[in-house]
Amino acid sequence: MSDLRRASTRLGILLSTVRYEERRLLSELDRRGIPVARLDPRTMSFGPGDTAELRGTTVLNREISSQRAALAGESLEAFGARTLNDAEAVRVCGNKWSTYLRLRQHGVPTPTTLLAPTPEAGRAAVAALGYPAVIKPLSASWGNRVSLITDQYAAEAVLEHCAALPSAVARTVIVQEAVRPGSPDIRGIVVDGVCVGAITRSSSDWRNNVARGATVEQHVPDEEVHRLCVLAAAAVGATIAGVDLVERADGSHTVLEVNSRVEFQGFERATGVDVAARIVEAWTAEMIEVEEPV
Numbered sequence: 001m002s003d004l005r006r007a008s009t010r011l012g013i014l015l016s017t018v019r020y021e022e023r024r025l026l027s028e029l030d031r032r033g034i035p036v037a038r039l040d041p042r043t044m045s046f047g048p049g050d051t052a053e054l055r056g057t058t059v060l061n062r063e064i065s066s067q068r069a070a071l072a073g074e075s076l077e078a079f080g081a082r083t084l085n086d087a088e089a090v091r092v093c094g095n096k097w098s099t100y101l102r103l104r105q106h107g108v109p110t111p112t113t114l115l116a117p118t119p120e121a122g123r124a125a126v127a128a129l130g131y132p133a134v135i136k137p138l139s140a141s142w143g144n145r146v147s148l149i150t151d152q153y154a155a156e157a158v159l160e161h162c163a164a165l166p167s168a169v170a171r172t173v174i175v176q177e178a179v180r181p182g183s184p185d186i187r188g189i190v191v192d193g194v195c196v197g198a199i200t201r202s203s204s205d206w207r208n209n210v211a212r213g214a215t216v217e218q219h220v221p222d223e224e225v226h227r228l229c230v231l232a233a234a235a236v237g238a239t240i241a242g243v244d245l246v247e248r249a250d251g252s253h254t255v256l257e258v259n260s261r262v263e264f265q266g267f268e269r270a271t272g273v274d275v276a277a278r279i280v281e282a283w284t285a286e287m288i289e290v291e292e293p294v
Contacts, residue, residue, distance in 0.1 A: 011036045011287060012059040012081070014072055020265040022062055024276035034284065041065075041072035046079060055080030058286045060279070062261055066094035066139050069261060084283055085260045089237040093260035095138050097174050099236060106235035108228065109254045111177040117168070119159040125175035126155045132178040135159070138169060148181050179246045179254055186219055186245045186253070188229035189267055189275060190238070192282040195226035197271045216266040225253055232258050240279055 011029070013036050015022055029036050041063050044050075059081050063069035073087035085093075092098045096113075103110040112129065116122035126133050126149060133149045135158050140146060147158045165171050188198040198221075203214035219225065225245060232255045233241035242262030245253045264275040 010057045011283065012039045012057045013037075013062055014039045014041055014059050014069070014076070014083075015062045015064070016040050016042050016068070017064045019064075019263070021263055021276070024264075024268075025060070025062070025279060028276045028280045032280065032284075034280075039072075039076075041068040044072060044075070046075045051079050057081040058283065059083050060283050061085060061090055064261070066090075070094055082286055084286055085238045085240055089239075090260045092236045093238060093241070093258050096136055096140075096257065097138055099258055100174065102235045102237075103232060103255055103258075106231065108231050108235050109252065111179050111254055111256065113174050113176045115172070116159075116175050117172045119163045122159040122162070122173060122175060123155065126152075129175060129177055132181055134176045134178045134181070135162075136174050136176060137162075138172055138174065148178060149175075179248055179256075183246065185256070186225060186247070187216075187267065188219075188225060188243045188245065189262055189264060189273075190229050190233040190241045190243060191275070191278040192239055192285075193230060193234070195229040195243075196275065196278055197267070197273045198222065198225055198229070199267050199270045201266075214266075216270045218271045228253055228255060236260070239282060 011034065013022070013025065015038065026036065039059065054076060059076050061069055061073050061083050063072060070087065070091045073083045073090045076083050077087050092102055097115055100110060100113045114125035114128065116125045122135065131150055135147045135149055137145045147154070149155045149158065162171050162173055184200045184202040186198050186200055188195050190196070198219035199216045200219045201214040201216050228245060229243040232243045236258050238258060238260050240260070240262065242259035244256040244259070246256055247253055267273065268275055
């Protein structure tokens with residue numbers, strides 16, 4: 001962390017993997033002549049000697065692992081750093097049940113969702129919601145382990161698989177109302193309280209993840225979609241957020257999930273919006289002036 005010690009205004013970026021998004025962010029900082037220290041959560045042990053280096057640092061959390069992102073974010077804040085997004089927002093967005101509760105508490109429309117810590121609770125939840133329903137793990141990205149349940153046999157198979165997983169957290173799922181499965185969904189990106197745009201994602205698979213090959217196009221500017229994206233980001237406390245929505249049969253929209261470490265390659269390509277520049281502007285606005293020791 002020697003870069004942190006030398007700088008009078010200090011930025012750090014928390015990451016273990018450099019993807020398109022991180023390359024764009026680092027390139028934008030370089031273009032502006034702003035130094036940044038890379039912090040790898042896999043090697044940070046947060047000993048007493050780290051406090052002086054971390055205090056006053058503004059760290060952008062881009063760690064790919066939800067668990068490491070939450071642990072490192074909490075630790076960074078305890079050692080005097082400011083994080084973006086903050087540790088609480090990262091924790092909430094990393095847990096689909098916590099996200100659902102925040103959205104519901106803040107009046108943001110979201111599909112009916114039930115918690116299922118056991119197969120028995122899962123069966124009851126599916127019976128209550130009816131078919132089709134969606135079963136999701138508490139924490140997952142890119143549509144992994146997300147299942148569309150169309151009948152009792154599919155429900156039993158998925159719940160039986162979950163019951164065999166090694167930890168109580170992995171065995172716990174949510175069962176969610178399926179809203180027009182297979183139809184396109186919408187991804188909006190919010191930076192510092194502003195929805196900078198939205199895209200529509202479509203796929204031959206019912207999961208519209210770009211990582212799974214979904215095609216994207218710019219979503220026609222929609223005041224209601226932008227409003228819901230801003231409300232959802234605020235509900236989970238995220239300064240930077242990717243908000244996923246779907247349109248119901250009656251034309252209204254409902255928020256599915258909120259991502260605190262949003263990927264934006266497809267978004268930039270479809271919209272022409274410079275998301276990296278927007279994030280860097282929000283990030284550098286949070287920089288803390290630090291007095292150099294005499």
